[in-house]
Amino acid sequence: MMENRLELRGLTKRFGKRIVVDELDLDVRAGEILGFLGPNGAGKTTTIKMTLGFLFEDAGTITIDGYDLRKNYERALSSVGGIVENPEMYVQLSGRQNLELYARLHGIRDRARIDEVIRLVGMEQRIDEKVRKYSLGMKQRTGLALAIVHRPRLLILDEPTNGLDPAGIRHLRDILKRLAHEEGVAILVSSHLLSEMQLMCDRVAIIDQGRLIAVRMVHELETAQDLDMLGAVLGADGVAAAGERDDDYDRSLPPAPASAPVWRIDVARPEEAAAALEAAGLFRQAAGDRVELPRSLYLGIEPQSMLAVQQTLLANGHVLLQLRREQESLEEAFLKLTQNSRIE
């Protein structure tokens, strides 16, 4: 059993009468990356802010590396690094000055260590410029350097990939994996890029309306829903849930119910096939990000409609080169678990 670097027990936070975090229990273990998932307003950032001392909890305890946050505030926080919402620092200072200030507050005066983290996040060229001139991506990199400069035993990152380019995201992923798996740092990451979570995390904790719904190993989530190939589906509710989401699927086409299974159909002329299906009222663009393949259509559609889809395609002269049901992604699994949520 790996040691718990972060233990949240019965953590509760109210804003007025609204309960934002409701008796949340959560552990983050040494050497793992725990993804913290939830729709907007689920209480992720509130939980992180309580953990880092921004907000005062109404009930429950926060234990960091064995120290109770309220009883041993400075000792507990000395083993945490973090970014909340956006990485914020003094814009009138350079990135290096911010790093030096923060490091000194942790009792670190070692310039070599500061240079090391600057190199690690790839900011050698611009670290002496004023933060005012930084792009969001550069701030994220500097923010990460700040978060790890004091070799924290627990790292808490709220949306760390915001503003990073694809190479930056990959770099961040590599850094986090190395910190967790080689140096044994416990890492809690929240992100709305769910595909990132799949690639980055070892476990995911799903939170909705302030309550913890499930904690799963990432590979469990990816396969669990295969057992439910023809399971009952939710119609209108699911559509509404997907419509509320701020994800990047194409709104110009009719959205599929988020809960509908996704089908990949390979045909010789996919545009014509899509037009034929659309004319028959059967086209539903599948939700989520997918790799565009030249001969593939992705439909998010109920299994009982698939016979009609095949008939329409054949009637319009399209030969089905391949038809298969796609494995459910983490995104779909996540949406299913939180399907009743609304942004509050």
Add this chain to the structure above:
Amino acid sequence: MHKVRILYRNELYKIFRTRLMLIVVAALLVFPLLQQLGKRQSGGDDLHHADGSWKLDGLIAMYDERIAQTLDYARSEGEDTLYQALEVAVYDRTLKSYRELAGQRPEIAARNFALDLVERISRLEVWLDPEAAGIDLPAGLPADELFARQQEIIPGYFEDPSGLPRDRERAREQLTQLEAALADGSHQPYAEFMLGVLDEASAFGPESAGFYAGRRASYALLVKRADVSANAIYDPYYIENTASLLQEASDCEQSLAEGIDYTRHLPRALSPQRESAVRDRLAILRYKLDHDLISSSYDQNHGESAYLGSWMLVLFILAVYVGIVAASLISSEIESGSIKLLIIAPVKRWRIYAAKYLALITTIVTLSLLAWAWLQLLHLVIHGTQSMPVTVAARNGSAYLLPFALRNLLDTACFALKLLFYGSFAMMMSGLLRRTSVSVGIAVGVAFLDFMATFVSYNLGWQYWFQVMPFINLDIGNHFYPTLLYQSMSFLGMPPNSAYIPLWFMVLYVVGFLAIFIATGLQSLTKRDI
């Protein structure tokens, strides 16, 4: 304390390495410089040379204008009644005589008693010989009865023993005396004459005695004094200024003798603390009178007056700046999000507050000292050491002298305390509201209100409820020496209320409010979500 030191350095860096600080320092250097240069370039004023000495032609021109205006006024009233005709004749003769004197003996004509002397002579001459002045007396009123029948001639007559004598013989005597005084041209004969007139006035009862006591004492002082200062000879308000000091000294003496405080509008029992204040004040007054240190209301470009303008500029700049800085200390960090860097660090929030507060103190002290040093240097270079008057202060009933620079340093320290008080308030607002624009607006608004309220409170007199409002009456230094504020306000006839508020109350007041401001500000940062 190590973490506080790190945070403190960071705060100082943020405050001092800004464009706003550059602007403020530039303003602190440039505005007083321009102001002092303006004073210098004007080469004094109508009545003074650049070196502070009196301009005789300026004084003569002023008196000439004064009497010419009086004559114009008398003429505009008409010459229908005997009194009006006499008045026009008196001022006509006065103007002619004064111009003659100014032409022949300008150094006498410029003296502060010359016009009064000429006017008295002219009045006596016209009343003694109205026909010569071209006045037709009404039938049944012989010229030799004019003095005896003043009551009928002068409308709204009240018996003014300091004015015309009541019989012709006495008038002739007075005329001889006055003509001799004019021929002599020095102070003493005129002062002796006035002393005699006022003595006669005192004989009309205790009320008149009280009314004329101050002026009488002024003349008595002049009679005794063989060599008098240039101010005593030329300052147009010398007699009045001296009289008011003498009157105040007499009030102090009476208060000490009777154990009742007569120095306030409403006399009340003299408390032990007030007694020592009155004793000190008396020592100051006596020292000033003994050493002829009577300040002139006209001395605009020298000494304290020259300094006062620059000092006011500095107060204004610093008050606004401290308001802006203090009111954004907490809120700007929360608004910009940079506070996150400190909150994530293993630092208790009170340490963040302490570092900010210490940085605020450092800023106030540094800027105040900078402004003080710069003003002393400017004054020295532009006006010279002669224009740096000493201040008379007193402790335990004995007077001592405070050098110009030291007194100004003490004033600066008092003002820095006020800035701290005000800055603590602004910082509290910053923490409570967490909106820089609003808290800066409130802080700067309070600074303006404070200045206004200070003046209003003086004008209201001794309304004690008003004096306990925040920000007013932090002139604690006034309990130890006459502050610049006290001196300048006293000059305007509005001695600050601080002189009457017990020291213990002021200290309690300052400490109490500071504690409230700091505690509330601290709570707003440490006990609330961010």
